[in-house]
Every structure is written in structure tokens, then in C-alpha cells.
Amino acid sequence: MSLFIIGDVHGCFHSYLKxxxxxxxKTETLIQLGDLVDRGNFSPLTxxxxxxxxxxxxxxxxFLRGNHEQMMIKYLLGGDHSDHWLNNGGRQTLEQFSKHKIDPKKYIDWLNAMPLYWENKNVVVSHAGFSGVGSPLDLNNPDGVLWNRKSLVNLGKIQVxxxxPLVDGRPEFxxxxxxxxxxxxxxxxxCLTGIKLNNDGTFLEVISIPTDPKDIDNPSNQASTIKTKKTIQKNFITYK
Incomplete structure (x- = not known):
């Protein structure tokens, strides 16, 4: 199985579908590296x-944990007594859950079980990467795999x-x-980007989908009229 790794979605549901x-x-392991939620218009559906x-x-x-999932988990479990998550997209995310009549706590166990990284012998995937500073898996380490903004160390394998966010909207090696x-x-x-690699880390393809305007605008009617009837097909899930 080769790898299909998807970047930060941030509630951009329609772009994500595309x-x-x-x-x-049948031939690809799917890995999403965190931050499904906040910023965009459709976090609950995502x-x-x-x-x-x-x-x-x-x-x-x-599906890996990102720092936005971590903030959401902490808030929903009552461990955040500040406005940290609310001020970083959480307030809008809660409004979206209410609008779609979805209880975010339905997903709390799943969110809280999200791993911090995925790896094989040649590739390691995490949200923010390994900086070599402090414990990388410490949820509160600002230089750990959830929060790091420092340069990455070379682990002897491909990191994704x-x-x-990259300023020019293009993936960078x-x-x-x-x-x-x-x-x-x-x-x-x-755009929303995915990268395809062989199991040995060999590059195959980058796929970038321009952000669907519905995901970032504030449509007055679309959010209330969108239908998400689930159809489970033999090899995939589609939402119509």
C-alpha cells in the first residue's frame, strides 16, 4: 500500500470532499495529519x-491529532478555563455544531484517542513535526509534535x-x-493539499485542490440547506 497524506483541513468540508x-x-493508506476543525465553515461535517x-x-x-483538536478536547472535557480555543476558531466551531444539531461530545472519545504520529520504517507523519527540543509527545511542549514552529531535525526518514501555512500555498520540501x-x-x-508517497518515502504526486468558496465565505443559505446523506459504497464513503 502506498500513502496518501492530507494536510490541515480546518473545516473546509467541500474542498476535503474533492x-x-x-x-x-484499495491501494493507498490514508493519513490526515490533524486540524480537521476550526477556521472554515463546516467543522462538524468534516x-x-x-x-x-x-x-x-x-x-x-x-486521523492524527492536531493542536486544534487538542484545544477542542481540552475545552470539551472542562480542562480549559480560558478562552484559548474559543479565540482560535472554537467559538465559530461550536456555533456550527449547534446549527447542524450535532453534539460535539459525541466525538470526544474518538478525538481523544487520536494518535500524535504515524510512522513506518521510512516515513513519519505528525502535525507539527519533530524539533529535537524537549519531549516531542508532551501535549504541552510548545516545540512538540502538536505545536512546533521551529526547524525540524532530520530523523533519517521522510517527515510529513x-x-x-505556507505563504504561497504550495507544498515545500x-x-x-x-x-x-x-x-x-x-x-x-x-488550497487543500495531499501528497502521495510510496511506502519507502519515494515521492509520487502532489494533489492540490483550490479552496471551495463555500468553505470560507459566510453563505447565508448554504449552511442550512446542505444535505449530508451518507451513502456507504463498497470501497468508499460519499456524502451527497
């Missing part, structure tokens, strides 16, 4: 779709990360750290 059309479930995909495809699909950043700023109106 990118998922490029996934080949979470629900990811949850259903994981239920169907189980071990061939991996997101977290820091850094030879010094042997790493790809594939956060191309979907919520900023750029």
Missing part, C-alpha cells in the same frame, strides 16, 4: 465524515507535517530535515 476523490482505498471513514476502513485510515510541509492554507483561500 481531495478525497483522489484517494484509492469531523463527521472523518469519523465515518475511520469506522469503515479501520486500520487503513489514520502541516501546522504552519526541505532537504536539510528531509521533510515535507503540506499545509497550504485551505482556510486562507489557497
Amino acid at each position: 481531495l478525497m476523490d483522489h484517494w484509492e482505498p 469531523v463527521r465524515l472523518a469519523f465515518e471513514i475511520k469506522k469503515v476502513f479501520k486500520n487503513s485510515v489514520h 507535517i502541516g501546522h504552519t 526541505q532537504s536539510s530535515s528531509n521533510s515535507w510541509n503540506i499545509d497550504t492554507g485551505a482556510y486562507k483561500g489557497n
